[in-house]
Amino acid sequence: SNVLPDRLYRLFYETSATLCCFVSKDTHTKHREKPELKLEHGNAFQALGQFNPTRDLTKDRIVRHLVWNRKSDPSSFISAFNHIDHARRRADFHYRQSQRIGQRVSVAEIDSTGLIAATVHRTIKETTRIFRDGKLKSKTEKSRDIQIPIWVRENARPSDHSPITKKQLIASGADIWLSITELRHSDLRIGYGKGHDYEWLAGGSIPSTRILRVMPYDGRTLHERPGSPGSGFVKSLDSPLPWTFDWEAKMWQL
Numbered sequence: 234s235n236v237l238p239d240r241l242y243r244l245f246y247e248t249s250a251t252l253c254c255f256v257s258k259d260t261h262t263k264h265r266e267k268p269e270l271k272l273e274h275g276n277a278f279q280a281l282g283q284f285n286p287t288r289d290l291t292k293d294r295i296v297r298h299l300v301w302n303r304k305s306d307p308s309s310f311i312s313a314f315n316h317i318d319h320a321r322r323r324a325d326f327h328y329r330q331s332q333r334i335g336q337r338v339s340v341a342e343i344d345s346t347g348l349i350a351a352t353v354h355r356t357i358k359e360t361t362r363i364f365r366d367g368k369l370k371s372k373t374e375k376s377r378d379i380q381i382p383i384w385v386r387e388n389a390r391p392s393d394h395s396p397i398t399k400k401q402l403i404a405s406g407a408d409i410w411l412s413i414t415e416l417r418h419s420d421l422r423i424g425y426g427k428g429h430d431y432e433w434l435a436g437g438s439i440p441s442t443r444i445l446r447v448m449p450y451d452g453r454t455l456h457e458r459p460g461s462p463g464s465g466f467v468k469s470l471d472s473p474l475p476w477t478f479d480w481e482a483k484m485w486q487l
Contacts, residue, residue: 246335284437
């Protein structure tokens with residue numbers, strides 16, 4: 234499919250609502266519904282909610298994630314963008330406009346090599362309620378079979394190319410991705426008012442092995458490589474503290 238980009242880009246900053254190995258642990262988000270929350274070894278990024286394909290590959294859970302300022306019922310997804318320009322624009326938004334100010338802003342480049350298209354087949358139950366004068370008059374339930382487009386690492390696919398079960402998918406440890414553009418045209422019918430067409434969602438976590446580089450945003454410029462002009466010493470320009478970016482550690486340091 235030509236929907237899959239060569240790279241994906243995750244924008245993050247010191248108080249992002251996602252655990253991350255590229256920020257100091259004292260800034261890791263905490264949630265009362267998840268007191269045991271801890272970044273697991275091998276994860277570059279980790280959602281607040283634990284990803285469960287049966288529960289989370291539903292319209293309600295996906296739309297829940299797209300309401301980004303909601304605090305209750307934590308999301309099990311992580312957002313990324315299909316082009317660096319979208320991440321750069323979002324970095325500037327969080328540094329200069331968002332109510333949640335970020336002054337240690339970075340963009341992680343994610344390798345999409347090895348992701349293959351797959352389809353989840355499931356049956357959902359839909360309930361229709363009819364009210365009259367504020368009172369429930371009737372309720373009908375019906376089931377329908379749906380197909381959900383996803384992307385998984387090829388190591389999740391059985392060697393004989395047979396259909397993969399939920400148990401096999403979880404056991405493979407493969408990361409799972411969804412394209413908002415594809416979901417809009419799928420049986421889930423995600424509306425155009427939810428999310429962005431250039432947005433992708435990772436289910437639960439993004440492995441550290443998929444991160445190609447981390448790029449700092451100083452408040453004006455996204456520095457893509459340490460060797461580029463002006464990128465040898467990168468300072469957060471508006472921060473009252475002298476935060477500088479450590480290219481080797483891939484994080485901001487004092």
